[in-house]
Amino acid sequence: MQYNPTIHFIPPKPPKRERRVGIYCRVSSNSSEQLKSLSAQVSALTRLTAAAPQWLLVDVYMDIASSKTGSSRKEFARMIEDCHSHNLEIIFTKSISRFGRDTVDTLEALNQLKTLGVRVIFEQEDLDTANIDSELMISIIEAIAQAENESRSDNIKWGIKQRAAQGTSKLYNRKCYGYYNDEDGNLAIDEKEAKNVRMIFSLYIQGKSVLGIVKELERLGIKSPTGKATWPKRTIDVILSNEKYMGNVRLLDNGKHSACYLAEDNNPAIISKETFQAVQIEKQHRSNVIKGEEGNQRKSRKYSSKK
Structure with a gap:
């Protein structure tokens, strides 16, 4: 079948x-x-x-x-x-x-x-x-x-360093006492505050101590950068050390032995370079730390205001 x-x-x-x-x-x-x-x-x-x-x-x-x-x-x-x-x-x-x-x-x-x-x-x-x-x-x-x-941290640090090197970092135009940011984001002088900055530098060169400057500002009724009646000594120290007041800005400065970026004539100056340098020399002269063969040592007596 x-x-x-x-x-x-x-x-x-x-x-x-x-x-x-x-x-x-x-x-x-x-x-x-x-x-x-x-x-x-x-x-x-x-x-x-x-x-x-x-x-x-x-x-x-x-x-x-x-x-x-x-x-x-x-x-x-x-x-x-x-x-x-x-x-x-x-x-x-x-x-x-x-x-x-x-x-x-x-x-x-x-x-x-x-x-x-x-x-x-x-x-x-x-x-x-x-x-x-x-x-x-x-x-x-x-x-x-x-x-x-x-x-992520390394990338952020790299980005900050690159912008600082290229001059594009916004930190170059970060405002401080005596300045404001104009409509383009650049630093401009606040004349009312700048007058006080000039007085602080002038008083220091004349022999006033930091504490003496604080007392003078408070006697004149000048408000601190935060709007308070009292001025911290630290604020005066920072102002006297800030290169921005002579037109320069230093970024990524972590000490004497570290690389950094310096922008000269970055912004309008409130004081002259000569005045700023004179204050730095005077600060070193008044410092109670001296360098010796055995390293840094403190002086037996601190600087006191002449006036």
């Missing part, structure tokens, strides 16, 4: 997508560069989710917010609520730094999600909370956070 079988094509059954996945992405501002980063995060994580046969993408959560601790993350909160409702089993995110704002914030969220039985996978660090015990996870997060903070 001859058979004529009918051939049917039976396609393979697609694997059951039984793991409900949520993607979380965050950027710290709505600048065009940050929005491009957000789009790239979503695109990359969506492709990776689709490539996992057992995963079903349920939702994408996107926060565009400040990285400050107190800032609102509505999408993050919505994602946590979905975890409480058992709508999510896995959270897929780019990195630890994108998931949490700081170490404490990250650990609190992970502990909460662990209690709910939700896995968190960090794509960049190749970490999965399902495969790592709590203590190790804490150590890893703290180590990464410390490295990121150090890197």
Whole structure:
């Protein structure tokens, strides 16, 4: 007996997508560069989710917010609520730094999600909370956070140094007593306060001590830079040492043996360079610290006002 079988094509059954996945992405501002980063995060994580046969993408959560601790993350909160409702089993995110704002914030969220039985996978660090015990996870997060903070600090310091070297730092035009910033942000002389600055330098050269200058200012009823009737001695010391009053600004000066940047004729001068230098020489003369063969030593008697 001859058979004529009918051939049917039976396609393979697609694997059951039984793991409900949520993607979380965050950027710290709505600048065009940050929005491009957000789009790239979503695109990359969506492709990776689709490539996992057992995963079903349920939702994408996107926060565009400040990285400050107190800032609102509505999408993050919505994602946590979905975890409480058992709508999510896995959270897929780019990195630890994108998931949490700081170490404490990250650990609190992970502990909460662990209690709910939700896995968190960090794509960049190749970490999965399902495969790592709590203590190790804490150590890893703290180590990464410390490295990121150090890197961020180095970047900030580098940026400050570059702006100082290029003359673009706003610190060059940071106002102090005797000055104000004009509409262009440049330093301009406040004549009312500048008159007091000139008097302070003049009194010092005439022989007045710092305490004597304080008493004279208070006798004349001149308010301090903070608007108070009393003048701290420290304020007078700072004024007498500030090169800005002769038109110069020195940045990143951390002591005699450190490199720094000096902007000469940066701003209009309140006193002459000669007056400023004369005060510095007088300050050194009055100092109760003298240099000797055995190092710095204090004089047996401090300077007192001549008048």
